[in-house]
Amino acid sequence: MTAEFMPVTTPGDCTLVALQEADERAWDHLIGTLDGNFKHSFAWSRWSEKRSGPPAYFTIEKAGQPVAAGWYLVSSPALSGRRIKQALFETLPCFDRQRISASEVFAEVMSLARREKWIAFSFGNSSPEYLTGAEACDVTEKISFRIDLSGSLKQIFSKFRDTHRKRIRRAEKGPLKFRILTDGQALAYAGALEELFQYTFERHVSRGKERERPAATSIGDGIRDLVLTGQAILFVALDGEEPVCFNLASSFPGKAQGMFLASSARGYELNASYLVMVRMIEYFRDRGYPYLDIGEVPRSAENEDDPDHGLYQYKTGYAADTALLCSGTVILRPGVNRVVTRLARGKTAIAHLLRLASGTLENPSVR
Structure with a gap:
């Protein structure tokens, strides 16, 4: 399905703060104490690092106190070069509902995406209330x-x-x-x-x-x-x-x-x-x-x-x-994203056909 983001106003005291490698204990503390989807923990992100590169960790602070946390991976899609960036924003694993709204957190990530000129960023396993902003988003709903x-x-x-x-x-x-x-x-x-x-x-x-x-x-x-x-x-x-x-x-x-x-x-x-x-x-x-x-x-x-x-x-x-949770992709540069997506799909299809031809992949349709 496609969701339309609603415009939001972000208070000035809500800021995204990058975490450094030395802050691992602070991250784990946030995961364990703040409310929200905790499963995308530091250990889980290490596994993703093996697939996609080093993650960037952050907290979102309000009035000087951490109220949310998350991490993301930025990649240059195959065949696209370093200047074109896609990102996986792997949820808001910690979220203190009494002190910050989901729209405030999401707006900070949107600001980061625009500053870094991402062509798109994906997010997963979030509450539908995160879908607030000014962009169109392809959404997959999960139970x-x-x-x-x-x-x-x-x-x-x-x-x-x-x-x-x-x-x-x-x-x-x-x-x-x-x-x-x-x-x-x-x-x-x-x-x-x-x-x-x-x-x-x-x-x-x-x-x-x-x-x-x-x-x-x-x-x-x-x-x-x-x-x-x-x-x-x-x-x-x-x-x-x-x-x-x-x-x-x-x-x-x-x-x-x-x-x-x-x-x-x-x-x-x-x-x-x-x-x-x-x-x-x-x-x-x-x-x-x-x-x-x-x-x-x-x-x-x-x-x-x-x-x-x-x-x-x-x-x-x-x-x-x-x-009800959802995952989705926010497209910030539609034209570039279409080209990159087509190239990636073509490369994946060719690799799959080569594996079938070499006998290293079983074809389920012939069972």
Whole structure:
């Protein structure tokens, strides 16, 4: 969909302040204490750095106090040269609603984009209230899910959909074993989990929905960076000694986020993902977390004929609370952006055809 930004007035005491490398602890403190979407933490941005270059961190201050934080990546698109810049503005992960409005924060980022002459910048997993400004923006809406961990385990499980409870009981009677890893031991599973992730991705593609293919950086890099910085817990389900399902979660004080969920064909057969979710709920509830964020699906998944409808049903079956989020791209220089986008698409299509021709990429359409 396309949203029209409404003009806003930014108070003079709201300013964007760059963070330096030495300010990592200040960043983590903000992530842990301010309200908002926390999952794009310092460790997560390190993974993005492997794919797109070093991120720039910032806080937004009002009356001399930090009230919001974020980070962004600026890149020169392929074939475009250094003078043409695109940016990924990776959400507002911390946001104090009592002291600053979303429009104030977004306006500061817009000012930065204009000063730096970006052709476009993208943002993700933000509240729709961020869509305020003077520009047109292509927006993709998502539904975010969160499981309330208050009450006893019995009370939490009683809210699950009947089919979910049946699959959990079936999985409990099967051969599955579990390991919960919070240190370097998780790295031993990086290769196996990469295979599960690729299988799950291809399974979704084969159901008819186009998606961006995973970046060259492996999910193993994400696991490595998150685990070694102490911000991740890896939940692995095994059939014998073979990993068949995993969920990588990230946590800060009072906040828990499921980040990557993937299964093998055997994992689907054993309903492993349902039991992995139970183990995550038990783990975070026992440690006093108020809720568990279990990710998003496109809003279109509400429709029964959408390829992601099954994932939507999976998440809603846990009686999860929902919120509407969105991601989008603000186009600041439309003409230049059109040229760069066409060049990038052509390069991607050629690379994909070459991989198919060389036999290094399976074509899901021939299954």
